[in-house]
Amino acid sequence: MAANDIHVRMCLQEIVKLDLEIKARIQDVQQCDNLEQLEEQNRQAKVALAQLKDKINTLERLGKEQDREEDRVVVLKNVENHQQRMTSNIATLRKTNLSVKMAIDTQERDALMLGSETRKRNINSKETLAKAASKVTESLLELNQTMDAQVRKGNLTLTTLESSSKNITDTHEEFKSMGSHIQNARRLLTKYSQRELTDKVLIFLALVFFFATVLYILQRRIWSTRSSNS
Known part of the structure; x- marks a missing residue:
């Protein structure tokens, strides 16, 4: 069951x-x-x-x-x-x-x-499609010509930029050369300024020595004269 x-x-x-x-x-x-x-x-x-x-x-x-x-x-x-x-x-x-x-x-x-x-x-x-295809072809040809003109223009611009870049490079080199000359001239001027200061000090010392010698001589003579009178 x-x-x-x-x-x-x-x-x-x-x-x-x-x-x-x-x-x-x-x-x-x-x-x-x-x-x-x-x-x-x-x-x-x-x-x-x-x-x-x-x-x-x-x-x-x-x-x-x-x-x-x-x-x-x-x-x-x-x-x-x-x-x-x-x-x-x-x-x-x-x-x-x-x-x-x-x-x-x-x-x-x-x-x-x-x-x-x-x-x-x-x-x-079919005729409509053929006409549309012809228009598309013409548009593509015009676009191709426009792109060629743009490419030529771009090449001309690139040439101009290359020339400008070369001129800038040359100018930069000239500036570097001028900077080197200016630095050399500055060193010379500094050197000459130092020598001029040295010369002035020497002249001053010489004058001081000269006047001291003159005063010494004068003092000796005056002292000798006084001694003789006495």
């Missing part, structure tokens, strides 16, 4: 799982936008429906094997409910297939009509 209950529960779980899978396949069918996808989703849905039918039959067999009448009634009631759900899923799948096929047919028809109109527009617009 317990083993039968376990088998019944496992079978019910498989039935619920397959029912959910079929509903998911119906949703996938609704999302199809071409016949190849539609055929693939229908194939997988048919496989799930076949498995579901097999599990319901198994559940029905297990229900009939129940010892107690109450259990038998409950299981067979579940069998009836799942059969109704399976029938409803089959009907829903058919309706969904019909609506999706109609949508795909409409889409393909619209695509054919759009393609025909597009081809007509392409034929009518």
